[in-house]
Amino acid sequence: MSDTYRANLISLLASDLDFHESSSREFTHDLHAFPAKFPPQLPRKFIDGLTQPGEVVLDPMVGSGTTLVEALLADRQAIGFDIDPLALRLCQAKTAFVSPLRAAQAGLDVLRKARVAVYEQRSALQGELGQRFDHKTLEFVDYWFVPEAQIELLALLKQIELLPGDSVRSFLELVFSSVIITKSGGVSLALDLAHTRPHRAKEKPYRSPIKEFEKRLRQNLNSLAALPTVRPLVMLGSADAQRLPLRGSSVDLIVTSPPYPANAIDYMRAHKFSLVWLGYPLDFLSQYRKRYIGSEALNGARIAELPSTTTDIIQTIADSDRSKASALRRYYSEMTHVLAEMIRVLKPGKAAIVVVGSSVIRGIDTRTYDCLAEIGQQLGFEIAHIGVRNLDRDRRMMPARRGHERHSQIEHRMHQEYVIGFYKPGVSR
Ligand SMILES: C[S@@+](CC[C@H](N)C(=O)[O-])C[C@H]1O[C@@H](n2cnc3c(N)ncnc32)[C@H](O)[C@@H]1O
Numbered sequence: 001m002s003d004t005y006r007a008n009l010i011s012l013l014a015s016d017l018d019f020h021e022s023s024s025r026e027f028t029h030d031l032h033a034f035p036a037k038f039p040p041q042l043p044r045k046f047i048d049g050l051t052q053p054g055e056v057v058l059d060p061m062v063g064s065g066t067t068l069v070e071a072l073l074a075d076r077q078a079i080g081f082d083i084d085p086l087a088l089r090l091c092q093a094k095t096a097f098v099s100p101l102r103a104a105q106a107g108l109d110v111l112r113k114a115r116v117a118v119y120e121q122r123s124a125l126q127g128e129l130g131q132r133f134d135h136k137t138l139e140f141v142d143y144w145f146v147p148e149a150q151i152e153l154l155a156l157l158k159q160i161e162l163l164p165g166d167s168v169r170s171f172l173e174l175v176f177s178s179v180i181i182t183k184s185g186g187v188s189l190a191l192d193l194a195h196t197r198p199h200r201a202k203e204k205p206y207r208s209p210i211k212e213f214e215k216r217l218r219q220n221l222n223s224l225a226a227l228p229t230v231r232p233l234v235m236l237g238s239a240d241a242q243r244l245p246l247r248g249s250s251v252d253l254i255v256t257s258p259p260y261p262a263n264a265i266d267y268m269r270a271h272k273f274s275l276v277w278l279g280y281p282l283d284f285l286s287q288y289r290k291r292y293i294g295s296e297a298l299n300g301a302r303i304a305e306l307p308s309t310t311t312d313i314i315q316t317i318a319d320s321d322r323s324k325a326s327a328l329r330r331y332y333s334e335m336t337h338v339l340a341e342m343i344r345v346l347k348p349g350k351a352a353i354v355v356v357g358s359s360v361i362r363g364i365d366t367r368t369y370d371c372l373a374e375i376g377q378q379l380g381f382e383i384a385h386i387g388v389r390n391l392d393r394d395r396r397m398m399p400a401r402r403g404h405e406r407h408s409q410i411e412h413r414m415h416q417e418y419v420i421g422f423y424k425p426g427v428s429r
Helices: 003-014 041-050 066-073 085-095 100-120 122-132 135-144 147-161 167-178 209-226 267-275 282-291 308-320 322-345 368-379 409-413
Strands: 056-059 077-082 235-238 251-256 346-357 382-390 416-423
Touching (some): 003 041, 003 416, 041 056, 041 066, 041 251, 066 085, 085 235, 085 267, 100 122, 100 147, 100 167, 100 209, 135 282, 147 167, 147 209, 167 209, 251 322, 322 346, 322 416, 346 368, 368 382
Parallel strands (some): 056 077, 056 251, 251 346
Antiparallel strands (some): 346 416, 382 416
8 A cells, every 4th residue: 555545544534524513415415315325525535535636436336426426526537326216316417517597497387387287187187197107106106195295296297297308307306306205204104214114104294295396496406506517427327336337447436335234224115205206117116126235135146255254243143033144145245246346446556435334133233344344355455444433313314223222332333334444455557
């Protein structure tokens, strides 16, 4: 490791990574809720400290695109991949040039026409709801959205769909989605969308999608106006982080956070609440969900040979729950393939910053940070240091607490995230 780069990497990892004092809502970061997203200060710290303008920054599991936005703001070349359709739409909208004036005009027009339609074309809208979705998707919509919310959502959507397919329309689709996906379940009957199984609350007070759209539109227009002109993205695509469409030794820095093990945050379960409205049938989404790292479906997973500490933890869990242990084996196997891709695409002498939380299965801490560090070392990475950050749970969509974890050491760990500094040995040219 070049001595200065190494010292710099270690000191960044050992510095304050909590960021509780600063706002995480600047620029386009707050356009849409996203479970377990980075505070922007985190990728910013490593991008500023470890790269120069023009260098390549990658996030292979890009989520809501925090790393991408920060890389572009710092004049770096940004590349992102994910498999989640909502994440990809979100990254596109957060990094594209959207004229605030055109977006405001189009958004206000959508609002005005939707209000008129709810008033004048109520029964036509009601009829269309029955035809728009297949049987299963309609059942889902009926279960989670009260009839009045369905009518207002459809009225908004129909106006958005009349717009040309450009960045303004993508921006408004996200405003639409952001009224559904919030920590408290937005205009749906769900109580908590970060929950593995969202709870339906029939008595939840009615929130008008049209009013919420108006509120979010105003907020999001302010965010747009604050985003300076930045470089365009180099690449954003739907790709599995286990098979990256990139040349070897082509990336200067990776900053990423994989899903939690044991499916503690089920992205598709939350995202389907808006994706069904954006044209994805429920059956398709349920099948698609199996492709996420950390999902519990075992079919098609490529199981890897795992090192000793990781194998021991899986074995301890297997003693009380074999199926959870198999799912964890799948998780660490997939993360082995992801880390192998990371070391392949990184230039020698450069770092990958991987942020992980820990999960508890049957009362046993999965020690994700130790396991991933061990797997990375097996693949040829050096571990520079593992930093710890204390989470402000109230500010983020996080996995739900379980009763037995409260007040325990494990509960304490669930308030922390680990920032692993992987270093690819060699000399950078
Ligand atoms: C913790 S989130 C990333 C959050 C991100 N750091 C942010 O600031 O928004 C993990 C992401 O991994 C993605 N993911 C899951 N399986 C994947 C796979 N096989 N390939 C690529 N991305 C995947 C999920 O869709 C999710 O967006």
